[in-house]
Amino acid sequence: ECVLTQSPGTLxxxxxxxxxxxxxxxxxxxxNYLAWLxxxxxxxxxxxxSGASSRATGIPDRFSGSGSGTDFTLTIxxxxxxxxxxxxxxxxxxxxxxxxxxxxxxxx
Amino acid sequence: QLQLRxxxxxxxxxxxxxxxxxxxxxxxxxGSNYYxxxxxxxxxxxxxxxxxxxxxxxxxxxxxxKSRVTISVDTSKNQFSLNxxxxxxxxxxxxxxxxxxNAWGPGTLVTVSS
Numbered sequence: 001e002c003v004l005t006q007s008p009g010t011l012x013x014x015x016x017x018x019x020x021x022x023x024x025x026x027x028x029x030x031x032n033y034l035a036w037l038x039x040x041x042x043x044x045x046x047x048x049x050s051g052a053s054s055r056a057t058g059i060p061d062r063f064s065g066s067g068s069g070t071d072f073t074l075t076i077x078x079x080x081x082x083x084x085x086x087x088x089x090x091x092x093x094x095x096x097x098x099x100x101x102x103x104x105x106x107x108x
Numbered sequence: 109q110l111q112l113r114x115x116x117x118x119x120x121x122x123x124x125x126x127x128x129x130x131x132x133x134x135x136x137x138x139g140s141n142y143y144x145x146x147x148x149x150x151x152x153x154x155x156x157x158x159x160x161x162x163x164x165x166x167x168x169x170x171x172x173x174k175s176r177v178t179i180s181v182d183t184s185k186n187q188f189s190l191n192x193x194x195x196x197x198x199x200x201x202x203x204x205x206x207x208x209x210n211a212w213g214p215g216t217l218v219t220v221s222s
Binding site: 035044045046047050056088090092096097100101 | 147159171204208209210212213215
C-alpha cells in the first residue's frame with residue numbers, strides 16, 4: 001500500500017502569501033497519478049490538480065502542482081481569502097488508492 | 109456537466125448492512141474509462157478510500173474493509189452501489205461517491221446507532 005504523508009499539518013499564512021504544501025509517498029506513485037483536492041467546511045472535496053501537475057477545469061492558475069515519483073508539491077502563488085481550506089493529496093496510480101492526512105491552510 | 113448524488117438511509121443499526129447508491133447524470137458510466145469509487149470521512153477527520161469499480165464490473169477494495177464491502181455497478185441505470193455489512197459506530201461517516209479523481213457527489217451522512 002502506498003502511504004502518503006503531508007507536511008506541514010497546518011500552514012498559517014496571510015492573503016497574498018505563497019503557500020507550499022508537500023506530499024510524500026512511501027513508494028513511487030504509478031504513472032504520477034497524484035491528485036490534489038481542496039475541502040472547505042461543509043463541502044465535498046474539489047479536484048484542483050490531477051496527474052501531479054494538470055489543473056482541473058476552472059481552477060485558477062495560482063494553483064500549480066509539481067513533482068514525480070515519491071515527492072509532490074502543491075503551490076498556491078498568492079493566497080486569496082477563499083483559499084483557506086484543507087488540502088488532501090490522493091494517489092490513484094495503484095490499488096488501494098490512498099489519501100494523505102491533509103494540510104490545513106489557515107489565517108495567520 | 110457530470111453530476112453524482114448519493115442516496116440511502118441516514119441511520120443504520122449496529123450489525124446491519126449499510127447500503128448506498130450513487131446516481132450519475134450528465135455522463136455515462138459505461139465506456140467512461142474511469143474508476144467509480146466510494147470514499148468516506150468520519151466527522152472532523154480525513155478521507156478514507158473504500159473501493160472502486162470499473163464499468164466492466166472489476167472492483168477493488170481497501171484491504172481494511174475488504175471482508176465487509178461490496179461495490180456493484182448497474183450501467184443500465186447509470187448507478188453504482190456500496191454495501192458495507194456488520195457495521196459498528198466506527199462506520200459513522202460522510203460517504204461520498206466519485207468518478208475518481210475528478211468529480212465528487214455532495215456526500216451523505218450515515219450514522220450507525222441503535
